[in-house]
Amino acid sequence: MPDARPLASPETPATSRALPRLIVPAVLVAIAAGVIIIAPLLLDTYLVNILVRACFVAIAAITVDIMWGYCGTLTFGQSAFFGIGAYALAIMFTEYGFGPWQICAAIAAAVAVAAAVAAFTGWLSFYPGSTPLYASVISLVVPIVLVQILYSGGTFTGSSSGLVGFESFDLEIETWLRLAGLGLLATAVLALGLMRSDTGRLLSALRDNDARCSYLGIDTSRLRIIVLVLSAIVSALAGFFYAGFGAVAAPENASFTFGTNLVIMVALGGRGTVIGPVIGALCIEVASAYLANSLPYV
Template sequence: MAKGAQTSSAKVHFAAAKPRSDIRTVLKGGVLALLVLGVAPFFLDIYTVNILIRALFLATLALTVDLLWGYTGILTFGQSAFFGIGAYACALVFTHWGFGAGWAILALVLGIIAAMAVAALVGWLAFYHGAAPLYGSIVTLALPIVLTQIVFAGGRTTGSSSGLSGFPTYYWSIEIWFWLAGAFLVVVTGLAWLFVRSDMGRVLVAIKENEIRCAYLGIPVPRIKILLMVAAGGIGAIAGFGYAAFTNVVAPELTGFLLGTELLVWVALGGRGTLIGPVLGAIFIDVTSSYLSGSFPFYWKLLVGILFVVVIVALPQGLMPVVTNLWRRLVPGKRSAAEPAKLAAAPKREIAESVDKPLIVRGVHRHFGSLQVLQGIDFEAEKGELLSLVGPNGAGKTTLIRCIADGYERSGGDITIYGKPLGRWAPDRCVALGIGRKFQAANVFATLTVGECLRVARYRLDPPSTWASDTILNLPEAALRIVEETGLGESLATEARHLAHGQKQALELAMVLALEPSIVLLDEPTAGLTRVERERIGTILTSLTERERLSVLLVEHDLDFVRKISSRVIVLHQGRIMLDGSVDEVVGSELIRNIYAGSAQGGRGDPE
């Protein structure tokens, strides 16, 4: 409770969500694309239309790869598997069960359900707290191989290596198929466009940029990745279904690893994380391949291979940004970036008064193999206390912070937060208990703007919209104050990587405070800051404890700083608490002198 503390100078007060979406742009683009696709069949020969239909379905699949890899950073080799599942659902139902509108719907639904179920399984296997990013890729690599072998094993049911063909299907005119495939692509692209530009889309990019920071902002990263995988699987299955129904042929290659890697080539060349780039890349390369497969098959594939290597090495963002930059230079015009969200004060939250000790640490220890990093750590933190942890390098300060912020981290002992025991939980659940952790090095999302970084930090308290972005950004008073005092308020539309070091540190602190934590863990928040910046951070921290009654745990090397702002100091040395007391007791002690300055001054007079 902040008794007597006046509300800060924030002019705006808590405001209801005002979503804004890109729906106009999407509608305009969509209508234009549909028009082009609508008339295209009348200007193209049948062969071209034919291969374009297949390319359109594959382009939709490439789009899902871009969502997973380009936006969220999940390098997947297995998106072809879902395409194959949809395709085989179509072929199997039409071949063995029957054909007709009802059967078609059943096959589509079965395909989607099967793909989503497989995607959920893959996601569950691949994405868990602490999983290496490579493991997800390994699972997506295994998936198409397993599926292909299953198709092979299916004998006459699946047609084994030769696949299934000649099953009954809709022999509509080729224009109708073209429009269907085109409309599907346009609709999926439009939805994906809205999605990646929404607040939720920014969360995906945040995950790609820095998964760990996300977890410590209370974002359930594994769940989001699994859901995305499931959605991408479902879309892939629809594309595969359409492909099979149109071509009337399915083969094991459709589920295979090679198609999976080809998708990556298209997305990389087109430009990962651009949606349009991968779509155009897929269409262009697939169509050209079909054309040249007769005359120069090897040279064409060689060229694509070389181009792919060059793009990955020298132009990792792909060709799309090159094109857009050129366009911007050739066609100058007013392109106003989206207005950053307006800041508003979030409703005030009271610190629970019923609980006496916000943080109780009992017998916590941590070892790595035989190395004891922490042993028998016991302490408590009060409300409104600024507790500094000091000690030489390797004393276990950061490990202790980690044990409080990540339930998996400690080897033993109990931690209680506002009366609730901290279980073996991932950091995102610890955040829900009221923990906010700031990392040692400034840890922000480099390609997100300041406003977006703060929005991502509000994930748990203001769940982000999936299709739109909110024009109002509610922040608690403490975060607002940092944003205002450090000039971040004027830089809301600036990408975080362009900020000065001190501003990055301030931004991360604001992000942590945006979680409305009751216990704030700070690991050397002043490292690399100038004197003025240090003082400013010091003032902010003192006001957090005095006005907001938060408990702050601070790891700090600079003892001057510690002395100025702490209410209590704990000295850690070789994994144990050596001293726990008031600033005067600790700072004046012989022990700290010995630890910090060697034993030279042992018998000499106090220099102060």
């Protein structure tokens, strides 16, 4: 007689094991979202101001972690893309005023310029046979060149003083913290999901054994360039809103020093973890602000 039992139970062992792995991150995300929404009501204005900026910096730190922690390329150039986003907003709002079409044009300019610079940088850095050290040196040059361009831009870029005082988004500071925090949370969740997928495993394989990936037919140079372009766009958008919050765009936002700070945040938080760089960025930004206020001459 044929077996009348079902071919598979509604919940297989694999499914039951996967449920806790899905429930725990979902709970953590819900808690983080709740904290982001409620925190502005409990914190003082000074700390809220610092946290808004720290959230945008943490988004840039995540992009460094993807390039360094997963692709294996130590990069100092994410600060340049951050600065491109900041100056795209500042130049547009300074030259043409603030309005819906100016916002759309500034975002488009930030994305397009950052993507173009990243593609060119990737083409120089990741040609077949290049080494991670060579790519790191190229990434180090990018912010230095960009800052020199900003210095020589005269009134158009504000030279060494940057661009300040332009009209920007008229939002309450508590609203800024909620938007920045939710943006950081969304970026971290998306990055975690991507890095735990087959794409993340492929990037880790590039980091661990580039030669074997090439032998298996993977175009490693092209893949690294794509990752660099995508991370540059994310960093540029973070810089865009960073400048929109403070109504300031300064060469320091694109400098090699800021790029080094991002690397330090990732190193202290733990590279290849996504969450570690977020914690490192938030802690360093908050601690630096309070130490600078308490010890101004140190």
